[in-house]
Amino acid sequence: MAMTMLQDWCRWMGVNAQRSLLILGIPEDCKEDEFxxxxxxxxxxxxxxxxxxxxxxxxxxxxxALVEFAExxxxxxxxxxxxxxxGPWTVIFLPQAPDADxxxxxxxxxxxQGRAVVGAAYDAxxxxxxxxxxxxxxxxxxxxxxxxxxxxxxxxxxxEDSFESWLDHANDMLYLWRHISERxxxxxxxxxxxxPALDLMCGLLEEHPDTPAQDCLAALVQVFGNKDTRMxxxxxxxxxxxxxxxxxxxxxxxxxxxxxxxxxxGAIHPAIADQLRARQVxxxxxxxxxxxxNLRRMRLERRPPGFLGLLRLIRETExxxxxxxxxxxxxxxxxxxxxQGDLAAMGSASDASPGGPGLGPESLLQGENQEAEEPLLEGxxxxxxELGNKDRAGxxxxxxxxxxx
Numbered sequence: 264m265a266m267t268m269l270q271d272w273c274r275w276m277g278v279n280a281q282r283s284l285l286i287l288g289i290p291e292d293c294k295e296d297e298f299x300x301x302x303x304x305x306x307x308x309x310x311x312x313x314x315x316x317x318x319x320x321x322x323x324x325x326x327x328a329l330v331e332f333a334e335x336x337x338x339x340x341x342x343x344x345x346x347x348x349x350g351p352w353t354v355i356f357l358p359q360a361p362d363a364d365x366x367x368x369x370x371x372x373x374x375x376q377g378r379a380v381v382g383a384a385y386d387a388x389x390x391x392x393x394x395x396x397x398x399x400x401x402x403x404x405x406x407x408x409x410x411x412x413x414x415x416x417x418x419x420x421x422x423e424d425s426f427e428s429w430l431d432h433a434n435d436m437l438y439l440w441r442h443i444s445e446r447x448x449x450x451x452x453x454x455x456x457x458x459p460a461l462d463l464m465c466g467l468l469e470e471h472p473d474t475p476a477q478d479c480l481a482a483l484v485q486v487f488g489n490k491d492t493r494m495x496x497x498x499x500x501x502x503x504x505x506x507x508x509x510x511x512x513x514x515x516x517x518x519x520x521x522x523x524x525x526x527x528x529g530a531i532h533p534a535i536a537d538q539l540r541a542r543q544v545x546x547x548x549x550x551x552x553x554x555x556x557n558l559r560r561m562r563l564e565r566r567p568p569g570f571l572g573l574l575r576l577i578r579e580t581e582x583x584x585x586x587x588x589x590x591x592x593x594x595x596x597x598x599x600x601x602x603q604g605d606l607a608a609m610g611s612a613s614d615a616s617p618g619g620p621g622l623g624p625e626s627l628l629q630g631e632n633q634e635a636e637e638p639l640l641e642g643x644x645x646x647x648x649e650l651g652n653k654d655r656a657g658x659x660x661x662x663x664x665x666x667x668x
Contacts, residue, residue: 265355272329275472276315276453277446282332283315284341284356289326290349291319297348302330305345305354310334315454318465410436410451414458415487426487427494430480434501437476438546448476460487477504496521497530500539505548512577514548515540519570541567554580 265285273280289298298317306312310332317328338359344351413429414420424432433452440448453464460483467482468474474482481502488498500521505514522540525531531539541558544550550558557576561567568576 265353266357268327269329269355269357271469271472272316275446275449275468276329277444277450278315278329278331280357281360282334282336284330284332284336284354286328286330286345287323287325287353287355288347288350289317289328289352290347291324291326293326293347298328301345301347301352302328305342306330308340309336313454315450316461316465318462410455412455412457413460414456415460415463415483416458426483427497430484430488430498430501433480434546437480445473445475449474449479452476452479477502493525493528493530496525496528500525500531500543503543503547511544511548511550511554511581512574515544515570515573515577518543518547537567537569538562540570540573544573550577551580551584553583 265287269283269285270280272285273283286302302314311334312330312332315329315331317326319326336356338356341356342354344353346352411424411429411432413426413433414423415426419425423429433455437448437452440451449468453461453468456464463482463486464479467479484498484502488495500518503518503521505511509517518540522531522536526533526536541562545555545558545562554577557580558567
């Protein structure tokens with residue numbers, strides 16, 4: 264059971280199970296400084312680590328903590344138990360895997376030599392995909408700005424933000440992380456939580472391990488965002504996203520209702536309403552590329568569109584894209600018709616060539632023969648006429664002798 268728990272937690276937290284361990288039997292009322300002191304004393308020989316999750320398990324009647332290490336985990340140095348004030352805590356870890364040292368290393372398969380030319384394009388696409396898959400972990404492990412911490416306690420710790428402030432920051436960071444995998448986004452979100460907020464998230468992910476990071480944030484809003492009507496109105500607006508089958512026009516209409524409620528309750532200042540509306544469309548919706556470019560430019564110029572202006576802009580960009588698609592379709596159909604017309608004309612010309620005045624190859628050849636015969640006949644006619652004239656001239660100049668004389 265403990266091994267399965269370790270593997271499941273590592274899976275939905277997006278961490279390497281070979282570099283993680285589980286601590287069982289932590290008393291429910293164990294203070295945080297006591298826990299940190301005991302863990303530090305027992306695990307410091309193993310290298311740098313971080314506690315990813317610590318939550319209460321009803322079936323164990325105690326707390327459980329998931330710890331991840333930054334580098335290779337030496338099994339010989341892992342303690343079987345961690346001494347606690349009211350008894351030892353059990354440490355669970357996976358046995359050493361044969362290829363554990365290379366699990367985090369990108370795999371670049373060797374390319375065979377002498378590829379055929381016919382498969383060059385396919386090979387190039389396959390290599391591009393392999394490079395993308397190999398570089399994805401590298402990009403995700405690069406240095407990034409961590410989320411500020413949030414515990415959900417009634418009395419936040421010194422330096423901890425309020426939930427509203429933390430939610431604004433978390434929304435911005437999730438948008439910046441939109442190009443990385445959903446599992447990594449979820450892991451970074453959970454990493455910033457502590458106390459009741461972390462307990463809530465661990466319970467949610469245990470039941471639904473593939474919950475998107477945005478839905479995790481919405482769950483936190485439902486629990487920690489209902490204490491103040493102003494905060495609730497603001498959070499509902501900030502976490503409003505376009506639904507899968509919802510059009511952008513319908514989403515903006517629904518978003519505007521939440522914005523007006525937040526304005527009425529004083530949760531949002533009217534001076535920044537247009538900026539926030541445009542920001543939500545860019546971050547929470549699926550606008551086309553033309554609308555994205557226009558909204559970004561208008562926000563940078565400090566002149567975002569109002570509600571009606573945004574609806575008009577959506578209609579214009581959608582109409583422009585639809586017209587462009589129709590033009591491309593018409594051009595394609597016209598090109599096909601012209602091509603078919605040329606083929607038909609050539610076919611009719613070849614059919615007419617054996618009979619009447621066609622334009623086939625036989626008629627052209629006959630025309631050339633006729634043109635070549637005409638000057639030859641004219642030349643023969645001139646020669647015959649010249650010979651006839653000479654004969655008549657000879658008869659007049661040499662009269663025949665008379666037989667009577």
